[in-house]
Amino acid sequence: MRLRDLSPMAAVVGNPEISILLHGAGADLRVMAERELFVVHYFDLEAASRSIFGQHESSLAAMLLRAFQVRLDKSLQRTDWTRRPLPPAMVAYAARDAEMTLALYYWLFEYFPWALNLHDSANLQTPVASWIEPFLRGISPVPPDVAIAEAIEQGVILSRQQVVNDCRNALTTLIYPMQRSRLLRLIADLALTQLTPDIEPLLQARTSDERAAAIRALIRLDAEHSKEKIYPLLQDPVHDVRKAASTALRSNVQKDITGPGLATPAKSADGSRSWTVGETGDAGGADDNDWKARLRSMMGEEPSRQPRTDPDQQ
Structure with a gap:
């Protein structure tokens, strides 16, 4: 030719x-x-x-x-x-x-x-909140916590509840399985435990990718009561789902999901995480709550107040 x-x-x-x-x-x-x-x-x-x-x-x-x-x-x-x-x-x-x-x-x-x-x-064109879209396409240049911080500064996100609502709406409207799986990973990355009841029905989804993604998300959200619903998937007809269920039920999942050097949102007593919108002076200290300081830290522009020892790389 x-x-x-x-x-x-x-x-x-x-x-x-x-x-x-x-x-x-x-x-x-x-x-x-x-x-x-x-x-x-x-x-x-x-x-x-x-x-x-x-x-x-x-x-x-x-x-x-x-x-x-x-x-x-x-x-x-x-x-x-x-x-x-x-x-x-x-x-x-x-x-x-x-x-x-x-x-x-x-x-x-x-x-x-x-x-x-x-x-x-055609199902790839389903509209979602603008800050979510890059994660569905797999092209976000920054981790979820940083994307949230940037959206807060730009006025795109006005409250923690909006983050939950945006993800819940996307979970309801998205059709394409790959996008739904990526959304579940985003929800787990942001530790949105409030969405656990919305995710649990996906353990019975028609597609194997969604069933496996729902298992991984629920375990990462430390949804202890969801384990009972995951057990039957050890007998799922699809190997990927059985493997996800087996791994999830045997693993001791770490709560720190953002990795070394990345910003972690504040954790509430109920296990959910939150982001400060228009507030300063929290007990954690200015550097912990100021997303700009965290971004500077991530880019290597750390304050000189004291050296930090990086944890061992996995």
């Missing part, structure tokens, strides 16, 4: 009425974007398969074996596909992959239409 000008394809992949089928969309979308091809509407069949059967059963080879008892040759998967021209063997390999991806789509459409519907890329 000697074709270098891919611009004729732009009208196809840029048409929202045309569904592009991908298996492992992340890498494919990046490669296509590098060539000025921006996919508007797609289905990620790998993500849909993962939601049904788990991460270790979602590869194209595993799914074709499950659906059609076909063994797919993946020997050229890690070959340099940027070379030109592609040799005939690689062209045949790519054509076979495309053919089988389409066959897998029809199989999923017949037997698991709900999974395809959830992984429609």
